[in-house]
Amino acid sequence: MKTLLTFxxxxxxxxxxxxxxxxxxxxxxxxxxxxxxxxYSEVSGVxxxxxxxxxxPLIAKLKAEGKRTQADILITVDAGNLWHAANEGVLQSxxxxxxxxxxxxxxxxxxxxxxxxxxxxxTIVFHKDRVNPADLSTYEALADDKWKGRLCxxxxxxxxNQSLVGSMINRLxxxxxxxxxxxxxxxxxxxxxxxxxxxxxxxxxxxxDVALVNTYYFGRKVKEDPSLPLEIFWPNQQTSGVxxxxxxxxxxxxxDQPDAAIAFLEWMVSDEAQAMYASMDMEFPVVxxxxxxxxxxxxxxxxxxxxxxxxxxxxxxxxVMLMDAAQxx
Amino acid sequence: xxxxxxxxxxxxxxxxxxxxxxxxxxxxxxxxDSQLWQHILKYQFLHLLVNSFILLIGVGVGTSxxxxxxxxxxxxxxxxxxxxxxGAFILPLAIPAYVQGFxxxxxxxxxxxxxxxxxxxxxxxxxxxxxxxxxxIWVMSWVLYPYVYLLSRHAFAKLDKSQIxxxxxxxFSHSKIFFRLIFPMxxxxxxxxxxLVWMEALADFGTVSLFGYxxxxxxxxxxxxxxxxxxxxAQLSSVLMLIAFVLLWWEKRxxxxxxxxxKITLWEPIILKxxxxxxxxxxxxxxxLAALGVPLIQLIVWxxxxxxxxxxxxxxxxxxxxxxxxxxALTITTLAYLQSIINYRNTDKFMESIVPMTKLxxxxxxxxxxxxxxxxxxxxxxxxxxxxxxxxxxxxxxAGLIFAYLIRFFSLAxxxxxxxxxxxxxxxxxxxxxxxxxxxxxxxQVIWPLTRPGALAAILLVSVEVIKELPATLLLRPxxxxxxxxxxxxxxxxxxxxxAAAPALILILTGLLPLWLFRPKEExxx
Numbered sequence: 001m002k003t004l005l006t007f008x009x010x011x012x013x014x015x016x017x018x019x020x021x022x023x024x025x026x027x028x029x030x031x032x033x034x035x036x037x038x039x040y041s042e043v044s045g046v047x048x049x050x051x052x053x054x055x056x057p058l059i060a061k062l063k064a065e066g067k068r069t070q071a072d073i074l075i076t077v078d079a080g081n082l083w084h085a086a087n088e089g090v091l092q093s094x095x096x097x098x099x100x101x102x103x104x105x106x107x108x109x110x111x112x113x114x115x116x117x118x119x120x121x122x123t124i125v126f127h128k129d130r131v132n133p134a135d136l137s138t139y140e141a142l143a144d145d146k147w148k149g150r151l152c153x154x155x156x157x158x159x160x161n162q163s164l165v166g167s168m169i170n171r172l173x174x175x176x177x178x179x180x181x182x183x184x185x186x187x188x189x190x191x192x193x194x195x196x197x198x199x200x201x202x203x204x205x206x207x208x209d210v211a212l213v214n215t216y217y218f219g220r221k222v223k224e225d226p227s228l229p230l231e232i233f234w235p236n237q238q239t240s241g242v243x244x245x246x247x248x249x250x251x252x253x254x255x256d257q258p259d260a261a262i263a264f265l266e267w268m269v270s271d272e273a274q275a276m277y278a279s280m281d282m283e284f285p286v287v288x289x290x291x292x293x294x295x296x297x298x299x300x301x302x303x304x305x306x307x308x309x310x311x312x313x314x315x316x317x318x319x320v321m322l323m324d325a326a327q328x329x
Numbered sequence: 330x331x332x333x334x335x336x337x338x339x340x341x342x343x344x345x346x347x348x349x350x351x352x353x354x355x356x357x358x359x360x361x362d363s364q365l366w367q368h369i370l371k372y373q374f375l376h377l378l379v380n381s382f383i384l385l386i387g388v389g390v391g392t393s394x395x396x397x398x399x400x401x402x403x404x405x406x407x408x409x410x411x412x413x414x415x416g417a418f419i420l421p422l423a424i425p426a427y428v429q430g431f432x433x434x435x436x437x438x439x440x441x442x443x444x445x446x447x448x449x450x451x452x453x454x455x456x457x458x459x460x461x462x463x464x465x466i467w468v469m470s471w472v473l474y475p476y477v478y479l480l481s482r483h484a485f486a487k488l489d490k491s492q493i494x495x496x497x498x499x500x501f502s503h504s505k506i507f508f509r510l511i512f513p514m515x516x517x518x519x520x521x522x523x524x525l526v527w528m529e530a531l532a533d534f535g536t537v538s539l540f541g542y543x544x545x546x547x548x549x550x551x552x553x554x555x556x557x558x559x560x561x562x563a564q565l566s567s568v569l570m571l572i573a574f575v576l577l578w579w580e581k582r583x584x585x586x587x588x589x590x591x592k593i594t595l596w597e598p599i600i601l602k603x604x605x606x607x608x609x610x611x612x613x614x615x616x617x618l619a620a621l622g623v624p625l626i627q628l629i630v631w632x633x634x635x636x637x638x639x640x641x642x643x644x645x646x647x648x649x650x651x652x653x654x655x656x657x658a659l660t661i662t663t664l665a666y667l668q669s670i671i672n673y674r675n676t677d678k679f680m681e682s683i684v685p686m687t688k689l690x691x692x693x694x695x696x697x698x699x700x701x702x703x704x705x706x707x708x709x710x711x712x713x714x715x716x717x718x719x720x721x722x723x724x725x726x727x728a729g730l731i732f733a734y735l736i737r738f739f740s741l742a743x744x745x746x747x748x749x750x751x752x753x754x755x756x757x758x759x760x761x762x763x764x765x766x767x768x769x770x771x772x773x774q775v776i777w778p779l780t781r782p783g784a785l786a787a788i789l790l791v792s793v794e795v796i797k798e799l800p801a802t803l804l805l806r807p808x809x810x811x812x813x814x815x816x817x818x819x820x821x822x823x824x825x826x827x828x829a830a831a832p833a834l835i836l837i838l839t840g841l842l843p844l845w846l847f848r849p850k851e852e853x854x855x
Contacts, residue, residue: 023808029819031828049808052819056554057804060700061724064707068714070725084557155541157551190439190458194539195824205440206448207456217824317365320555324372329541 020257021047022264025062026075027055028247032281033075039276040267046260055081062090062252072255073264077247078159079116080166083313086113091250096262102269102287106308107246114250116309117268118283121302122164122243124233125218126210127203136233139168139243142210143183151187152199152208156323159316160196160214164243165323166315170307171240174322181326192329197221203230214245219282219295234302241305245312246286336671340680343668347739348686350705351570351693357563365552365561373548381531381544381572383462384469388530389523391470396477396522397515399616403851404485407600408610414617415482416848421620422475422790423840425797427535428817428833430468431826432624434459434539460540468536471620473526476790480522482849483782484515484748490596516583518748524580525744525790528573528692545569546694559700566697573692577685577740595852625837631830639820640831646811650796650839653727653812657734658792658843664735665742666784670776673750688740695737695800702733703804724805733801738794742787749783782849789847793840813839 026033030052037048051058055076062069062085074091076082085091091113099108099115107116124136135146142151154161168177189208193199196217202208215232222228234242249268251261267273274290277283282293403415421429435441437459447454488511496506512519537544549569553562601609672684690698706723713721723729766774799814806812813836820829 029822031819032823051806051808052815053803054554054696056557056559057696057700057703057800060559061703061804064704066707066711068707068710068720087557155538157538157547157555159555162555190456191460191541194541197824201440205445205456207439220825317556320551321368324368329543 023049023070024073025058072261075249079309080313080316082114083310092253098266116246116248128229130209138236143180147187150209152202152211155192156328162319163312166312166319216282241303244304344683350701354563357560387466388469392474392526395474400482412851415851419475426472430536430539465540476525477522481515481518484518490594517751521744521747628834635831650812654792654795657795658788662787669746690737691740699801699804741790745787746783749780785847792843
């Protein structure tokens with residue numbers, strides 16, 4: 001006999017919907033996902049439950065719950081986190097021609113355990129009046145002496161920087177990457193900031209002239225104030241391409257409705273969902289041809305790094321250790 | 330004999346329930362990632378321990394000066410607004426430390442209004458980076474001093490005038506009287522408050538990361554979030570647990586038994602007049618404004634720009650927050666009271682050594698406690714499903730969430746009771762016993778009146794912390810059960826402070842409610 005026992009106080013409060021709702025564990029914050037989920041409920045009639053936290057606790061929770069988990073989908077940001085989820089065995093391989101066709105190979109797990117849903121670029125932002133864009137070229141070149149006291153970076157504790165450095169280790173090897181990261185540290189105008197937004201603020205305040213940020217942080221600032229004296233520069237166009245990262249999702253290993261979960265992921269790569277999802281936080285859609293936010297469109301095309309994004313996960317540990325050794329706080 | 334058994338049973342049971350999840354962290358020592366440990370030892374361990382130590386010293390001094398200073402002023406003097414300020418000085422506790430930190434940096438840092446203005450006046454002035462160790466200590470002291478203030482404030486009220494008069498007659502100087510006579514009497518309250526301050530400072534992640542000040546807790550987060558090693562993070566957490574254990578043990582050891590005078594003569598406050606009144610009053614109001622006024626004004630300014638849609642989503646989180654705070658405060662205070670009442674005359678050394686174990690939860694980073702609790706629940710759930718076939722749910726229910734708060738905040742309640750029970754009059758109690766009073770009558774007429782301030786302080790501290798709590802709420806709440814702290818997080822995680830301002834403001838106002846309700850009161854001028 002299987003009895004469902006819940007504590008008296010909670011019994012009335014835990015939601016027990018009649019149809020099985022999709023249960024989604026998400027690292028992406030509510031305002032950047034909920035409108036999309038509401039739209040999916042509208043078109044499909046499928047209800048959902050949402051639990052938001054950082055990816056590490058969510059993965060720990062999925063592991064601990066094991067077979068008994070209620071979760072069907074895990075949504076996280078950053079390829080490193082997706083790689084980690086797959087590595088911890090909390091996701092399952094998914095067979096879907098739609099996902100295979102629409103999501104480029106370098107933006108999904110080699111074993112189909114997760115698929116990217118949006119793309120963000122980590123790029124250079126500079127002050128129009130104080131920097132001649134002709135002086136800018138690559139991430140690597142920001143280690144040159146001419147940027148001494150002019151560079152702002154976010155803390156190395158943010159996964160976006162870890163992925164960037166990881167991709168450089170993959171591309172250039174550890175020794176060369178070490179030289180570059182040490183060069184960045186030497187060029188810092190101020191100690192690393194707590195967020196990309198703060199790095200942009202520091203340029204505006206005149207403390208530094210260039211910074212490395214994710215495009216959407218810049219987009220949000222421009223949206224607030226279109227006359228901002230800041231501009232985007234796409235680095236490494238003659239070489240490896242701009243470092244990109246993703247937000248993505250996978251079906252949990254012990255989901256009891258994998259078909260419904262896959263159907264949801266397939267809808268997420270439809271043109272409607274892609275345009276909506278990407279514009280919500282001014283990212284790039286993962287599917288070619290989906291509509292861009294006008295601000296994002298104004299930045300023009302760029303060549304992106306074509307190395308598979310999951311490499312970031314493989315190299316993350318090395319990247320963090322290297323940044324520690326280079327005294328990048 | 331039998332009562333001793335029951336007492337031990339309850340005591341031990343409480344310790345297992347509360348410390349169990351934390352002890353689970355110790356099981357992670359089975360496998361050690363030596364490569365990672367080498368890296369941590371080389372680049373972080375010592376340096377971050379020292380950083381944590383500096384933080385503890387700084388915040389200890391800051392909160393003690395503010396806490397005891399303000400408690401002394403409001404106890405000793407009467408001036409314009411002293412009645413209001415006696416209660417109001419605990420209100421800054423409603424402000425989450427990282428919110429205070431963000432506002433402070435917003436004002437004082439490079440792109441803030443002060444420096445921007447200074448640069449327009451004289452462009453060569455350069456940049457002053459406010460993100461430094463003094464900034465962290467400053468901000469933390471301003472939000473944490475109320476622990477010291479609250480827990481030492483009612484100790485002042487119990488000072489015996491006659492002792493002080495004797496000392497005065499004997500020709501002791503003012504400072505000697507304060508440090509030799511008065512200070513020892515408020516020591517248990519001060520230490521209890523200071524221990525809470527220290528545990529909170531040890532566990533803090535949000536504030537220190539705003540300032541780029543790495544502490545031992547930073548290393549724990551980094552190990553887990555960046556190196557993906559929950560096991561090593563758990564191992565580091567157990568080091569932090571050891572530090573907290575030593576702190577608590579030291580506090581317990583140095584807890585002086587307060588000699589209780591059966592009759593105390595209250596020390597009449599000095600009613601200030603003239604210039605002295607103006608100075609003391611101005612200083613007190615200034616400190617109050619710095620602690621609470623500035624952050625509130627900044628949040629009001631920001632939240633006037635918060636989109637209406639964000640405001641509209643706050644009603645349900647508000648009622649959820651209130652329900653959780655009320656339920657947890659009552660549950661946790663009741664259990665802590667039970668522990669204290671069993672313990673206060675205990676001479677059982679073994680039982681006494683268990684007590685600090687129940688207080689460790691407050692010294693660990695919130696996320697670590699949340700995950701440990703979650704793992705603990707799922708082990709229990711799995712055990713029950715395997716052995717009994719019941720598909721029991723603990724995590725994801727309100728009961729589970731309150732349980733997690735119990736683990737994290739038990740020490741708040743029990744620390745609040747320390748002072749009350751320390752000055753419990755065993756003499757009176759024994760006298761009542763020999764006179765044949767029933768236990769219930771003894772409780773109602775002797776114990777409760779003496780310990781009531783402590784119990785109220787416990788309810789107050791727990792509810793205000795539950796209102797601010799984030800990591801456990803995120804991980805263990807029932808689906809869709811949003812709280813105000815969650816709404817703040819939703820926006821601050823994206824560095825969107827304009828949107829975060831509305832829920833943050835409501836959260837602080839909600840926290841002011843229990844604080845004001847259970848505020849310390851000015852002694853009547855009898």
